[in-house]
Amino acid sequence: MHSVCLLIAALSIGLERPDVEYQVFQFPANQIPRIDGDADDWSIVPESYTIGTKELRETVIGLGDKHDPDNLDVQVNVGWVKGLNRLYFLYEAQDNYWDFARGDLHNDIFEIVVDGDLSGGPLIRQMHPNPKLRDKLDTHFQFHGVHAQNYHIFTPAEGKDWAMVWGAQPWIKDLPYANAACKYNFKHGESGKLVLEFFVTPFDYAPPNPARSVPSKLVEDKKIGLSWAVLDYDDEQAERYSGFWNLSHKTTMYGNASDLVAFRLMPLEKRFRKPVEADWSFQVINRVNRDVAFRDRSYGDITSWRWEFGDGTSSTERHPTHHYKKPGEFIVTLHVEGPKGKAKLAKIWDVTLP
Incomplete structure (x- = not known):
């Protein structure tokens, strides 16, 4: 199994957008965000940490790349706490049409991919380095999501789990490894604002059996691979989303950790010391x-x-x-x-x- 991880690392080609590096805000130990869908805990985070829609690009051919804030506007903040191997997220989105009536993947989605140790390379079986193994179900359990993880987070999730983990380790979306809460006051098909608060645990090694897992160790000044995409559905009858806005500026960020973006775990700011x-x-x-x-x-x-x-x-x-x-x-x-x-x-x- 470890030989697979070494193979992946050997295939790593670095991160996308090498000219940018985003920052992960360090929360003081006595101000850890409470996962309740309330953004007040994040008021201490400087505006410079916020990543908005203007940083995203529509990279799916045929969908266009014109940012219309009246259609969709999002902002994201990422945080961490020294001593906890968790990444905290605040996702705030204003959408003119929220789609969440169905029980399948046809749902407005905030999709994140995390590579805690910058191992790089493909992370889904459909992109396995050996084409002969891509259709093998065993590849799903031995490879898919093992060295980097993909979360499809439903915004909002009504009548279904808060996220789909695209891999063989669905346990990573449950406590104590993850938790989520959101607030909104709109119905399916309406416009409005959604506030989503959650944390996830990155893993260097995440097999189907959690007892064998190896969480990524988060320390000050460490650089990790991270990116996200916003899948925007504007028509309940259409099978395809109308937008795939992603931070990587490369569509394949969903399945290749080398297409992620650099994020640095920042030290505690002086005002807290x-x-x-x-x-x-x-x-x-x-x-x-x-x-x-x-x-x-x-x-x-x-x-x-x-x-x-x-x-x-x-x-x-x-x-x-x-x-x-x-x-x-x-x-x-x-x-x-x-x-x-x-x-x-x-x-x-x-x-x-x-």
């Missing part, structure tokens, strides 16, 4: 000898560090390695100081040695 914040981590590098490596992870302009290791000894190194002579449960404290202030952080018994 104190001038100086103490933080640190540790790793036991030799349990028998009780050797522990400490790493400063503090924030701000810091000029001095003082570690208290909890055994009566200390250090002024930034990243010290300490040998504990005796076993025990230790309270380790890091004191930091700089021109704009000082701070400390103690962790109680995190460091416990035999």
